[in-house]
Amino acid sequence: MTVPILSTHELKKSYGRGQSRFDALKGVSLEIFAGESVAIVGKSGSGKSTLMHLLALLDRPSSGSVNLNGSDAILLKGRVLNGTRNKTFGFVFQQFFLTGGATVLENVILPLKIAGVGSRERRRRGLAALEQLELVDKAKNKASALSGGQKQRAVIARALVNTPKVIFADEPTGNLDSATGAVVENILFGLNRDRGITLIVVTHDEELAARCDRRIFIRDGLIVASDASPNPPHGAHAARATATSEANAA
Amino acid sequence: MKSLDVISTAIGNTFRSKLRTTLTVIAIFIGAFTLTITSGIGTGVNGYIDTTVAAIGAKDVLTVTKTANAPTTGPTKYDPNTISAGARARPGSTIEAMNSADIATIRAVSGVLSVQPILGVRPSYIEGTAGTKYSITSNGAGTGVKLQLQDGAQPSITSTGYEVALPVSYVKALGLKTDAAAIGSTVRIGITDSAQNMNVVEATVVGVATTSLGGAGDSVTTNPALTQKLYDVQSTGLAGVAKDRFAQATVTFNAAATDKEISQLKDRLAKDGFTAVTVADQIGTFKTVIDVIVLILNAFAVIALVAAGFGIVNTLLMSVQERTREIGLMKAMGMGSGKIFGLFSFEAIFIGFLGSALGAAIGIAVGSGISAALSRTVFSALPGLTLISFNAGSIAGIIAIVMAIAFVAGSLPATRAARQDPIESLRYE
Ligand SMILES: Nc1ncnc2c1ncn2[C@@H]1O[C@H](COP(=O)(O)OP(=O)(O)OP(=O)(O)O)[C@@H](O)[C@H]1O
Ligand SMILES: [Mg+2]
Numbered sequence: 001m002t003v004p005i006l007s008t009h010e011l012k013k014s015y016g017r018g019q020s021r022f023d024a025l026k027g028v029s030l031e032i033f034a035g036e037s038v039a040i041v042g043k044s045g046s047g048k049s050t051l052m053h054l055l056a057l058l059d060r061p062s063s064g065s066v067n068l069n070g071s072d073a074i075l076l077k078g079r080v081l082n083g084t085r086n087k088t089f090g091f092v093f094q095q096f097f098l099t100g101g102a103t104v105l106e107n108v109i110l111p112l113k114i115a116g117v118g119s120r121e122r123r124r125r126g127l128a129a130l131e132q133l134e135l136v137d138k139a140k141n142k143a144s145a146l147s148g149g150q151k152q153r154a155v156i157a158r159a160l161v162n163t164p165k166v167i168f169a170d171e172p173t174g175n176l177d178s179a180t181g182a183v184v185e186n187i188l189f190g191l192n193r194d195r196g197i198t199l200i201v202v203t204h205d206e207e208l209a210a211r212c213d214r215r216i217f218i219r220d221g222l223i224v225a226s227d228a229s230p231n232p233p234h235g236a237h238a239a240r241a242t243a244t245s246e247a248n249a250a
Numbered sequence: 251m252k253s254l255d256v257i258s259t260a261i262g263n264t265f266r267s268k269l270r271t272t273l274t275v276i277a278i279f280i281g282a283f284t285l286t287i288t289s290g291i292g293t294g295v296n297g298y299i300d301t302t303v304a305a306i307g308a309k310d311v312l313t314v315t316k317t318a319n320a321p322t323t324g325p326t327k328y329d330p331n332t333i334s335a336g337a338r339a340r341p342g343s344t345i346e347a348m349n350s351a352d353i354a355t356i357r358a359v360s361g362v363l364s365v366q367p368i369l370g371v372r373p374s375y376i377e378g379t380a381g382t383k384y385s386i387t388s389n390g391a392g393t394g395v396k397l398q399l400q401d402g403a404q405p406s407i408t409s410t411g412y413e414v415a416l417p418v419s420y421v422k423a424l425g426l427k428t429d430a431a432a433i434g435s436t437v438r439i440g441i442t443d444s445a446q447n448m449n450v451v452e453a454t455v456v457g458v459a460t461t462s463l464g465g466a467g468d469s470v471t472t473n474p475a476l477t478q479k480l481y482d483v484q485s486t487g488l489a490g491v492a493k494d495r496f497a498q499a500t501v502t503f504n505a506a507a508t509d510k511e512i513s514q515l516k517d518r519l520a521k522d523g524f525t526a527v528t529v530a531d532q533i534g535t536f537k538t539v540i541d542v543i544v545l546i547l548n549a550f551a552v553i554a555l556v557a558a559g560f561g562i563v564n565t566l567l568m569s570v571q572e573r574t575r576e577i578g579l580m581k582a583m584g585m586g587s588g589k590i591f592g593l594f595s596f597e598a599i600f601i602g603f604l605g606s607a608l609g610a611a612i613g614i615a616v617g618s619g620i621s622a623a624l625s626r627t628v629f630s631a632l633p634g635l636t637l638i639s640f641n642a643g644s645i646a647g648i649i650a651i652v653m654a655i656a657f658v659a660g661s662l663p664a665t666r667a668a669r670q671d672p673i674e675s676l677r678y679e
Contacts (some may be wrong), residue, residue: 086584
């Protein structure tokens with residue numbers, strides 16, 4: 001049996017204390033296997049981003065556990081945790097978080113710089129990533145001078161420059177018009193298909209969710225439903241992706 | 251992130267908000283500039299004093315006077331046995347005169363190698379080949395006392411010939427063409443005896459002395475043989491007791507004596523009723539005054555720097571605020587808190603470095619300019635005085651202090667950045 005790249009067990013997260021205490025996640029168990037594309041779907045405030053932050057090891061659960069490759073991530077601390085995040089995850093957010101004053105290339109190579117990769121190697125890999133996203137001609141431009149679609153492509157280049165195992169995308173197309181959004185979606189699914197990068201997409205866009213191998217529906221901090229595409233686009237992964245959280249949802 | 255990348259990124263970030271950085275750098279610049287100039291004045295003046303110490307007296311010499319039993323307040327009672335304190339004391343002050351018995355007492359004190367009374371000689375005039383008489387004061391050359399010479403040699407302590415060193419201002423007046431030409435020429439010194447008869451003593455010029463602060467000034471320096479001769483001439487007609495009066499005496503001691511041994515020697519002399527001061531004591535008073543003035547000036551400069559430090563705090567807090575998202579993103583991407591702290595605190599240090607290096611460089615340029623201009627005009631009578639001079643150590647010290655202040659100032663915003671929660675910063679507004 002394959003070990004899921006990420007799994008959670010009875011994950012709970014509450015904010016605040018006493019009267020103002022708010023339970024954002026109330027016990028979420030799920031498994032995500034390498035190479036899958038999974039959509040986390042739910043209404044605003046349902047706890048999607050909270051879940052994503054816990055999966056990305058950016059936050060600690062109040063109780064329950066997140067397991068990375070089968071081992072409890074709570075054991076990862078400090079330098080090791082930072083290194084793991086740096087090497088394993090790539091991030092694409094609804095807002096671009098590009099440094100406007102810096103060049104596109106400088107923005108893209110940031111994860112490599114953090115990883116301590118030498119400057120020549122950084123440049124080479126940064127340009128290769130930009131090449132893939134057809135942005136090489138913009139490498140030396142200021143990031144602030146890019147269009148919205150170009151910015152999101154630069155963000156994707158940054159997410160994949162360090163060859164991550166998992167890309168987290170929180171509302172990746174939320175800020176884009178539908179045509180540009182489609183381009184960005186194609187790129188993300190292309191990476192999932194061609195390179196086997198696990199894709200975890202947080203969205204309330206039905207169409208985007210429908211393109212994923214699997215969807216996990218969240219309401220008020222609980223998984224309410226979970227389904228796999230009847231006609232999965234990348235069947236190989238979907239076969240392994242039998243929804244594991246249906247039991248919880250029921 | 252590699253340390254080198256942290257540094258280069260921090261430097262890059264410094265130039266992101268140019269106006270803000272420039273303003274902060276100006277604030278630091280003002281402080282560093284002031285500190286450079288004030289410490290330059292300290293270095294310059296104290297350096298000048300040090301180089302002129304040799305002109306005032308040697309290190310192994312004590313100037314000894316009789317301890318006066320002056321009341322602490324109110325006017326001093328008249329004592330027929332007092333004598334004008336001489337050139338080096340406060341004008342108008344008197345001290346009790348010493349006689350040969352006192353000299354013998356001093357000689358008997360352990361640690362005293364030799365004693366020489368300083369004879370008060372008051373010549374009336376000096377006359378050269380030009381024939382015009384100029385009024386003059388004289389100083390006896392003592393053991394180890396080194397004049398700053400323009401030309402020639404120190405008046406010989408041991409020679410029995412009458413030797414004199416002229417202040418440079420007298421050379422032309424006495425009809426001597428050049429400093430070099432003055433050496434070896436004969437001058438005539440007029441001096442009156444107790445019966446007001448004018449006597450003339452001839453002496454050979456052996457040296458031409460530079461005018462210097464605290465040194466010989468505008469007086470001629472006579473060697474012991476000449477001093478004794480002038481004193482004898484001056485005292486002609488005086489009875490034994492009246493002749494046997496000195497304001498002070500010079501004591502030599504072991505040149506290798508430690509500060510402790512010197513102070514023990516002073517204590518022994520004090521027990522016998524003598525006050526002894528070293529050259530260092532005399533110079534020390536000067537230096538203390540200058541050090542205090544420089545310290546006060548430095549304090550103002552440091553206040554300016556502390557104010558500038560708040561400027562750094564402000565600047566960096568603003569950039570931490572502005573870069574909240576970027577910091578969050580970097581942390582999400584696995585950048586450690588320590589590196590984030592390093593990024594901001596190095597930015598502060600770099601701003602400090604920019605301001606202080608600029609302040610020091612321009613301070614040196616301006617200070618040297620002012621000092622050179624003053625030396626040519628106001629202080630032209632004091633050759634060798636560079637009012638403001640700089641040494642590499644203190645400049646490096648200033649830059650280091652400013653960078654340290656900048657680091658301290660930067661640590662607050664840097665800590666704030668390092669503590670930032672990545673999720674808070676990434677949360678959409
Ligand atoms: N730091 C916090 N303190 C208190 N409550 C919080 C905090 N972060 C999130 N919450 C609450 O937790 C709940 C889930 O938030 P979350 O951001 O996960 O929602 P979401 O599903 O991503 O919504 P959206 O689609 O609007 O982004 C919300 O009700 C939110 O108000
Ligand atoms: Mg959200």
